[in-house]
Amino acid sequence: MNKQINILQFGEGNFLRGFIDWGINNLQDENNAIAVASPIKSNFIIDLLKKQNGKYSVLIEGLENGKEVQRLDVVNVLKECLNAYTDFSRLIEIAESEELKVILSNTTEAGIAYDETDRYERVPEGTFPAKLTVLLHKRFLKNSLPVEIIPCELIDKNGATLRKVILQYAKLWNLEPEFSSFVQKCHFYNTLVDRIVPGYPKEQADEVNRKLDFEDNLIVKAEPFAFMGIEGVDQTLDNAGNLAIEYILPFSKLGLGAIYTDNLTPYRERKVHLLNAPHTAMSMLGLPNGKETVLEMVVEEPFASKIKTLMLEEIAPKIDLPKEELEIFANQVLDRFKNPFNRHELASIALNEQSKYEVRLLPIIQRYLENGEKVPAVLSEVAEIAKKRWEV
Numbered sequence: 001m002n003k004q005i006n007i008l009q010f011g012e013g014n015f016l017r018g019f020i021d022w023g024i025n026n027l028q029d030e031n032n033a034i035a036v037a038s039p040i041k042s043n044f045i046i047d048l049l050k051k052q053n054g055k056y057s058v059l060i061e062g063l064e065n066g067k068e069v070q071r072l073d074v075v076n077v078l079k080e081c082l083n084a085y086t087d088f089s090r091l092i093e094i095a096e097s098e099e100l101k102v103i104l105s106n107t108t109e110a111g112i113a114y115d116e117t118d119r120y121e122r123v124p125e126g127t128f129p130a131k132l133t134v135l136l137h138k139r140f141l142k143n144s145l146p147v148e149i150i151p152c153e154l155i156d157k158n159g160a161t162l163r164k165v166i167l168q169y170a171k172l173w174n175l176e177p178e179f180s181s182f183v184q185k186c187h188f189y190n191t192l193v194d195r196i197v198p199g200y201p202k203e204q205a206d207e208v209n210r211k212l213d214f215e216d217n218l219i220v221k222a223e224p225f226a227f228m229g230i231e232g233v234d235q236t237l238d239n240a241g242n243l244a245i246e247y248i249l250p251f252s253k254l255g256l257g258a259i260y261t262d263n264l265t266p267y268r269e270r271k272v273h274l275l276n277a278p279h280t281a282m283s284m285l286g287l288p289n290g291k292e293t294v295l296e297m298v299v300e301e302p303f304a305s306k307i308k309t310l311m312l313e314e315i316a317p318k319i320d321l322p323k324e325e326l327e328i329f330a331n332q333v334l335d336r337f338k339n340p341f342n343r344h345e346l347a348s349i350a351l352n353e354q355s356k357y358e359v360r361l362l363p364i365i366q367r368y369l370e371n372g373e374k375v376p377a378v379l380s381e382v383a384e385i386a387k388k389r390w391e392v
């Protein structure tokens with residue numbers, strides 16, 4: 001574990017392990033060494049990772065262009081496993097070093113937060129952006145170069161938001177104006193990530209472990225599909241349409257379906273409302289009726305017809321993108337929901353269901369109401385459930 005760390009990652013969750021880390025592993029480039037830090041106190045995953053020397057496997061199963069895909073990859077790019085509370089001095093060393101080029105994160109939608117009670121001196125206890133502010137400040141004081149920052153949280157304008165919160169902390173703590181200029185020089189990218197990663201496949205664990213030469217308690221199950229939209233903030237694309245990051249970490253070669261764009265909004269609109277929204281509708285409609293998985297909801301009636309109607313006839317007409325494009329996207333998503341190899345639990349989708357309803361389904365309902373139109377059947381049904389449960 002003595003590699004020179006060039007990538008620092010906040011978040012040890014299933015998604016980053018089954019997506020970006022898996023992608024960086026695909027490069028098989030010995031120069032890439034990631035230090036992964038848990039931003040929260042829990043050491044559960046970090047301890048398991050340490051026991052496995054940072055190694056774990058990703059089991060990808062599903063259909064791709066109508067063909068069955070099954071692959072098991074051992075990911076071996078996590079070279080240091082840390083906890084941001086207890087290993088903060090090591091994080092400072094990494095942040096100060098010239099080798100560090102990229103900072104990745106996925107700290108859930110709750111992670112990019114500002115708390116004015118956070119203190120510079122007690123920062124390991126603060127939010128993720130508070131910790132990152134201190135780390136960037138230490139880097140600035142060492143005169144090391146600005147870094148590339150790639151948040152993967154599923155919030156709109158994640159990169160710009162993270163930078164804004166860091167600048168708020170700089171102001172709160174009266175840090176030098178030159179530090180704020182340094183933060184402006186770091187590239188913060190807005191991203192949109194998409195891959196269904198249901199996590200640890202309990203029922204397949206023994207079978208997977210028989211194929212490995214180590215005991216893996218951190219297997220990540222994922223679908224074959226992957227998409228990553230990367231939007232530059234204050235940056236010009238080069239002639240090939242690439243952003244600076246491509247020369248530092250070639251996202252286009254990671255197998256994540258990466259695209260560079262100057263406008264992520266349409267990608268976000270269709271993903272949030274035609275993938276995440278039906279997921280949330282499935283948990284709201286299915287769980288009270290004894291359904292357990294996404295697959296049940298898209299193959300069993302009456303739910304299958306409801307979900308299809310919801311996506312194609314109720315949500316798609318309220319998204320401002322070409323109809324044919326939306327139909328193709330919605331049908332691809334339906335195929336992904338029908339992946340027979342993924343046991344995607346409605347119970348896990350239902351975590352923080354109210355806030356998901358408010359971001360994913362409610363805006364579509366409001367688009368009907370704002371036009372004085374009648375809210376169609378399936379949206380009405382979920383709106384009724386929401387009213388009864390949360391009075392929204």
Ligand SMILES: NC(=O)c1ccc[n+]([C@@H]2O[C@H](COP(=O)([O-])OP(=O)(O)OC[C@H]3O[C@@H](n4cnc5c(N)ncnc54)[C@H](O)[C@@H]3O)[C@@H](O)[C@H]2O)c1
Pocket residue numbers: 010011012013014015016038039040106107108109110111112128153154193194195196197198199
């Ligand atoms: N699993 C998927 O299919 C998928 C796909 C695309 C995007 N995502 C997004 O990625 C996020 C994480 O998903 P996951 O499957 O990795 O979940 P997970 O539970 O496996 O991991 C959650 C991660 O967030 C960190 N975290 C949790 N609360 C935090 C907080 N308050 N501050 C800082 N860090 C915090 C944890 O330490 C952990 O690293 C979700 O919010 C989801 O929206 C998930």
Ligand SMILES: O=P(O)(O)OC[C@@H](O)[C@@H](O)[C@H](O)[C@H](O)CO
Pocket residue numbers: 154193194195196197275276279280348349351
């Ligand atoms: O991850 P959550 O809990 O925010 O939402 C549940 C799912 O909708 C989500 O994980 C999707 O599978 C994912 O966003 C696909 O890219």
